[in-house]
Amino acid sequence: MAALVLDEISVPLRSFALELSLEVGSTVALVGPSGAGKTTLLRAVAGLIRPRGGRIASGVETWFDAARGVSLPPDERKVGYVFQDYALFPHMTVRQNVEYPRRHRADEYLERFRIAHLADTRPGTLSGGERQRIALARALARDPDVLLLDEPLSALDPHTKAEVRGELQQLLAGLGLPVLLVTHDFEDAAALADKVGVIVEGTLRQVASPRELVARPADPFVASFTGANLLHGIAETAGGTTRVRLADGTVIASVEPARGDVVVAVYPWDVTVSTERPHDSAMNVIAAPIASITELGSRVRVSIGSVSAEITAESLHRLGLAVGMLAYGSFKATGTRIVANAS
């Protein structure tokens, strides 16, 4: 598999510039807030926009090289691009869409993506999941050397999303192509990609495996993007334990040494919720009325003071939690990560 290499790509955007280098071997996901320059990067790779500087190469083929004045048009770059809204041709049938890049019959793609029964319908009336399969089939029917996916799961409702994510995971694993996908959802990125890059205002903050991003976030932004609660406070180390005093007087214990202004990251799945002050090994307890309860399918986010906890819907009902109720969020000192040390 020939890797996609992005070398010091630079694209001026409205209030900042996209500037990054990246090598895409297997599946790489770029996550970041909207407006971070993610789609711009995909468009630059596909040749739909022209960067100001840098080099883009797929294996030995140079697609773009500002220094040498090389810039292949999109149709000469072997790239499969799945647009965020799928960009299916509304005036063509599903078959005509999939056969568009091949100019001959493409039954194998219709079969493989389970859209053969839709071959003669127009995409306008189909569901999000079906439209995505057509878009993937069409992009792969081009025989690309690189696959680009723009927010592949964002157009789907939460119900189909989980299923499609599983299918996409399997597909990407079996493709043997460098895949560059962008999303604003860290969970989607972690599920689909081997490597995740966090991009903010056009620059890459950290590129690592999802596991490593959670274990060792480079900065508070990366930590918050991976879903962590961020607690700001002043740290002091005494006897192997770091104690961080928060603005409201709560003291958090951590095992990571630190001093001065810090940010402590705690993941919602490391926070336990109880209705009585817990008596266990957890050193940190935050007591506050429940501010909000948000259901995410079978999981529920409960926010207690400055932390939010992720629990199962079953636990929510078992504990009889409701907004306004006094609750305790507890987490172990070993479940905290100190991500920024201003001193």
Next chain:
Amino acid sequence: MKRALLTAFYVALAALALAFLILPVVAIYAHTSPGKLVDQLSNPVVKDAFVVSVRTSVLAQLLILLVGTPTAYLLATTRFPGHALAVTFVELPLVLPPAVAGIGLLAAFGSTGLLGPTLHFLGVTLPFTQSAVTVAVAYVASPLYVRQAIAAFEATDPNLAAASRTLGAGAARTFFRVVLPLARGGLIAGLALSFARGLGEFGATIMFAGSLQHVTQTLPLAIYAEFAQSFDATLAMSGVLVLISVVLLLTLRIGLTWQRSSSMRSPSLFGLSLSS
């Protein structure tokens, strides 16, 4: 009670407005019998005017289609310094009084005009020929097509053209297979408007091409010329123009409906057969 009165007032006004708009058209047919109308169609003046009108209109619209479509696509998809000015120039003939347009064409292409010597050198004489009618019609009617075409191209999702390019299609294939079919409804509507405007052209044509029977006398010019002599002939020609206008109006409506529902178009009717 008061509300009922107000409603009645609105309905009466609307009825009056509709009657005002329809009455002249009805009167054209009421004033003559169908037999007389058909008789008049063999009148040489009427026949000649019909042939001149159809020939020059079709040529002018072809010209507008061939030059106007790429122009509209360029103006719809690119932005460059002077873009707004270019769009204004495209729309200029729309606000120009037709007689002024005719004088302008004479001043530009007449024997003593700006390009007169050049045309003379090339052996081309334009004013008061049938080609002059075509030029005048194209000049006056083009904005109606180009404006509508710009709107139609702007309404097509740019991501669809981008998708086509990433799927290996070049610019030309993308235009003919994706952009054009999606904009087609709007283009047809624009052409219908432009055709209707061109067919009724009077001012610019009479200034630039004159009103010579069998050569430059179009239906509107013949209606004016025959007015004093044969009211029956003018009625017959008017009747023909009304019929054509109705057909064009229907085409326009259908075109705009396609444009709106381009994603739902039925393959049996309008779809391109793309499977190879």
